[in-house]
Amino acid sequence: MAFNFHFRNLLGQLLLITLGASADLPTLYEYYTEGGINSGLSVDQPYFTLNGKNISIYSGAIHYFRVPPELWQDRLRKLRVTGVNTVETYIAWNIHEPQDGVFDFGDGGTELEAWADLPGFLRLAQQEDLFVVIRPGPYICGEWEFGGLPSWLLRNEGIQVRTRDPTFMSYVERYFGQLMPILTELQFTKGGPIIMVQVENEFGYSANIDLEYLQQLYDLYKSSGIVELLVSNDGTNAGQSGTLPGLLFQTADFGSDIQTCFETLEQMQPNKPVMDMEFYTGWLDHWTEEQHHTRDPNDFRDTYEQILAYPGSVNFYMFHGGTNWGFMNGANNGPGDNSNFQPVTTSYDYDAPLTEAGDYTTKYEAIRELMKQYNTIETYTPDPPEVKERRVYDSLDLNGQLRFEDILRQVPDKIDSDVPLSMEMLPINQNSGQSYGYIVYHQEGVNIPANSVLTITGHVRDTVMVLVNNVLLSNALTSRDRLDTFGYWRIENGNITLTTEALNGATLDLIVENWGRVGFGNFYYQYKGLTDSNSVFLNDEELSSWTIYPLEFKKSWNQNLGDWGSVEESQSGPALYKATLTIDDDDITDTFIDMRGWVRGFVIVNGIVLGRYASGLGPQQALYLPGPWLQKGDNEIIVFEHSLWPGSQIVFSKDPIYSS
Numbered sequence: 079m080a081f082n083f084h085f086r087n088l089l090g091q092l093l094l095i096t097l098g099a100s101a102d103l104p105t106l107y108e109y110y111t112e113g114g115i116n117s118g119l120s121v122d123q124p125y126f127t128l129n130g131k132n133i134s135i136y137s138g139a140i141h142y143f144r145v146p147p148e149l150w151q152d153r154l155r156k157l158r159v160t161g162v163n164t165v166e167t168y169i170a171w172n173i174h175e176p177q178d179g180v181f182d183f184g185d186g187g188t189e190l191e192a193w194a195d196l197p198g199f200l201r202l203a204q205q206e207d208l209f210v211v212i213r214p215g216p217y218i219c220g221e222w223e224f225g226g227l228p229s230w231l232l233r234n235e236g237i238q239v240r241t242r243d244p245t246f247m248s249y250v251e252r253y254f255g256q257l258m259p260i261l262t263e264l265q266f267t268k269g270g271p272i273i274m275v276q277v278e279n280e281f282g283y284s285a286n287i288d289l290e291y292l293q294q295l296y297d298l299y300k301s302s303g304i305v306e307l308l309v310s311n312d313g314t315n316a317g318q319s320g321t322l323p324g325l326l327f328q329t330a331d332f333g334s335d336i337q338t339c340f341e342t343l344e345q346m347q348p349n350k351p352v353m354d355m356e357f358y359t360g361w362l363d364h365w366t367e368e369q370h371h372t373r374d375p376n377d378f379r380d381t382y383e384q385i386l387a388y389p390g391s392v393n394f395y396m397f398h399g400g401t402n403w404g405f406m407n408g409a410n411n412g413p414g415d416n417s418n419f420q421p422v423t424t425s426y427d428y429d430a431p432l433t434e435a436g437d438y439t440t441k442y443e444a445i446r447e448l449m450k451q452y453n454t455i456e457t458y459t460p461d462p463p464e465v466k467e468r469r470v471y472d473s474l475d476l477n478g479q480l481r482f483e484d485i486l487r488q489v490p491d492k493i494d495s496d497v498p499l500s501m502e503m504l505p506i507n508q509n510s511g512q513s514y515g516y517i518v519y520h521q522e523g524v525n526i527p528a529n530s531v532l533t534i535t536g537h538v539r540d541t542v543m544v545l546v547n548n549v550l551l552s553n554a555l556t557s558r559d560r561l562d563t564f565g566y567w568r569i570e571n572g573n574i575t576l577t578t579e580a581l582n583g584a585t586l587d588l589i590v591e592n593w594g595r596v597g598f599g600n601f602y603y604q605y606k607g608l609t610d611s612n613s614v615f616l617n618d619e620e621l622s623s624w625t626i627y628p629l630e631f632k633k634s635w636n637q638n639l640g641d642w643g644s645v646e647e648s649q650s651g652p653a654l655y656k657a658t659l660t661i662d663d664d665d666i667t668d669t670f671i672d673m674r675g676w677v678r679g680f681v682i683v684n685g686i687v688l689g690r691y692a693s694g695l696g697p698q699q700a701l702y703l704p705g706p707w708l709q710k711g712d713n714e715i716i717v718f719e720h721s722l723w724p725g726s727q728i729v730f731s732k733d734p735i736y737s738s
C-alpha cells in the first residue's frame with residue numbers, strides 16, 4: 079500500500095512536469111464557448127470561425143459502426159490526445175432502419191442495436207472534448223454495405239436510389255423524421271458537439287447527377303432544423319457538378335497534390351476557407367488483392383505538413399478504420415454485370431494512424447508532433463491511454479460439428495416458390511426480405527441422369543455451392559484462379575457436370591452467399607442470391623418448385639443452435655464447427671484469430687458474426703476479436719467453413735496477419 083501510494087504520488091508529479099502548462103489550459107469547449115454560444119461555424123471570411131473565434135478543423139474519421147461500442151471512448155480519447163479537435167463520422171441508414179419502418183437508435187432491440195447508439199457516440203465525443211463533423215447521407219459510400227442504404231429499399235421494383243424518385247424520397251423523409259430530432263439537439267449552437275453537416279456524398283461521382291434531388295435533400299436538412307454549416311464533398315475533378323453553389327459549402331477529397339487541390343477549391347469558392355474532407359491516411363483492402371494496402375508514414379507526414387502549412391482544414395480518412403463486422407462490408411463493381419465484383423475485406427484497418435486493434439503508429443506520432451507545431455490555439459489534451467497487450471490464447475480443438483442438413487433443419491423460415499427468389503424478395507422480417515448472409519435453394523426427389531449438367535444462367539450474386547445428397551460438387555475457393563470457374567461471380571451462364579452415375583430421388587442444394595452490396599459507383603443492380611436474371615437448368619430442363627431457406631446467422635439463432643455432433647475427419651462441404659475458449663483469469667484482452675488453416679467462411683464469437691475469411695484470396699488472414707466481446711468462463715467460437723474439414727484448430731495470433 080505504502081509503496082503504491084508513493085509510486086502514484088511520484089507518477090502524479092511526473093505527469094505535472096511533462097504536461098507543464100497543458101493541465102492549466104482550457105478545454106476545447108471552454109475555449110470556444112466561453113461567454114456563451116452565439117454562432118456556429120462560419121465561412122464568411124477566408125478562414126473558419128466558430129462562435130466568432132478562429133478555428134482550423136483538424137478532424138479524424140472514426141465510424142461508430144466499425145468500432146465495438148465498448149471501445150468508442152478509448153478510440154475517441156486517443157484521437158483527442160493528438161491535439162486534433164474534431165471527430166468525423168458517417169451515419170449508416172442500414173444500421174438505424176434494419177427493417178422497413180423499424181428504427182433503432184440504441185434501444186430498439188434490433189440485431190445491430192449496440193452500434194445503433196449514435197446519440198451515445200456523439201455525447202461521448204463531446205465528453206472527450208471533440209467537435210463532430212457528421213455525414214448522414216442518406217447515401218454515404220464509406221465502402222459500407224450498399225453505401226449505407228437498407229437492402230429492403232430494393233423491394234420497390236425500379237426504385238431509383240439517390241434521385242428525386244418519390245418512392246426513394248418518401249423513405250428518406252421518414253428516416254430523417256426519426257434521425258434529425260436526435261441530430262438537431264446535438265448541434266453546436268444548441269450546446270452539442272456537431273459543427274458541420276455533409277449532405278449526400280461525392281454526388282459529383284454519381285452515375286446519375288440529379289441536382290433536383292440534391293436540392294430536395296438540402297431543403298429537408300433545413301426544414302428538419304439543421305442550422306450548422308451544410309457542406310458537400312467531391313473530388314476536385316468533379317468541379318461543382320455535385321454541389322449547390324451558395325447553399326452548400328464545398329469541401330473536397332484528396333490524398334496528394336495538396337497545393338493544386340486547395341487552389342482549385344479557392345477558385346470555385348473565392349475568399350472562403352478550404353477543407354480536405356478525406357485526406358487518405360492509407361487505403362482499404364479488397365478480397366483478391368495480393369497485398370495489404372499501406373501508405374508510407376513519411377509520405378503521409380510530408381503531405382499532412384503541406385495541408386497544415388497551406389493552411390487548410392482536414393479530415394483524416396481514416397484516423398481509425400476499424401472493422402466491417404459481420405456481413406456489413408461493401409464492394410466495388412464495374413458497369414454491366416457482376417463480373418467485376420470486388421468485395422471489401424472484413425478488416426477496415428486502412429493502414430490508418432490508429433490500427434484496427436487500437437495500436438499507436440508512426441503516423442499517429444507524426445500527427446501529434448505536427449499538431450504541436452502548427453496548431454496555434456492551445457487547449458488541454460489528455461494523456462495517451464495505455465494499450466493493453468493482446469493475448470495469444472491457447473489453440474483450441476474443435477468439440478462439435480453441425481452438418482449442413484442439420485443446420486437447414488434449424489432455419490425457422492422456409493419459403494416455397496416456383497422460381498428462385500432473391501434474398502430481398504423473400505416474405506420474411508416483416509416483409510423486409512433478407513438483407514445479409516446466405517440463401518439456400520433446395521429440392522428433394524430430383525432424378526439426375528448420369529453426367530448431368532447443371533447450368534445457372536446469368537451471374538450468381540455472389541457465389542454458389544452445389545450440393546447433391548449433401549456432398550459438395552463445386553470448386554472450393556482455395557485460390558484466386560478458382561474465381562474463374564463455375565460457382566463464382568465472374569462466370570456468366572456457368573455450368574457444372576454433376577455425378578458420373580445416375581441418382582434417383584436426390585436432394586439438390588444451391589447455397590448462395592451474399593458477399594456485400596456495392597457501395598460506390600455502379601449501383602444498377604444490387605439483388606443477392608439467385609435473382610430474376612437467373613434460371614437453373616438440369617440438362618435442358620428448367621428446375622422449378624424450390625424450397626428456399628434464408629440463412630441469416632442472427633445472434634440469438636447462432637446462440638441457440640443444437641444437435642451438435644462429433645467432428646468427422648473427412649467431411650466435404652459446408653458445416654459449422656465449434657470450439658470453447660475458457661478463460662479462467664481476469665486477463666481478458668483483445669486477440670486475433672488466425673484463419674490460415676481454414677479455407678473459406680466466417681467466424682462467430684458468442685453469437686456475434688466477427689467477419690469473413692478467405693485464406694486463398696488474401697490479403698486478410700486473421701480476424702480481430704475485441705476483448706470486450708469475451709467473458710470470464712466459457713466463450714463459444716463457431717466457424718462456418720464452406721468446403722473441406724481442414725483438420726484445423728482455432729489458433730490465435732497477437733497481431734494481424736496479411737498474405738504477401
Ligand SMILES: *[C@@H]1O[C@H](CO)[C@@H](O)[C@H](O)[C@H]1NC(C)=O
Nearest residue numbers: 124125126127130131132133
Ligand atoms: C484569424 O485568422 C486570420 C487569418 O489567419 C488573421 O488575419 C486574424 O488576425 C485571426 N484573428 C485572430 C483574432 O487571431
Ligand SMILES: *[C@@H]1O[C@H](CO)[C@@H](O)[C@H](O)[C@H]1NC(C)=O
Nearest residue numbers: 531533570571572573574617
Ligand atoms: C458449359 O460451359 C462451358 C464453358 O463455359 C462451355 O464450353 C460448355 O458448352 C457448357 N456446356 C453446356 C452443356 O452448357
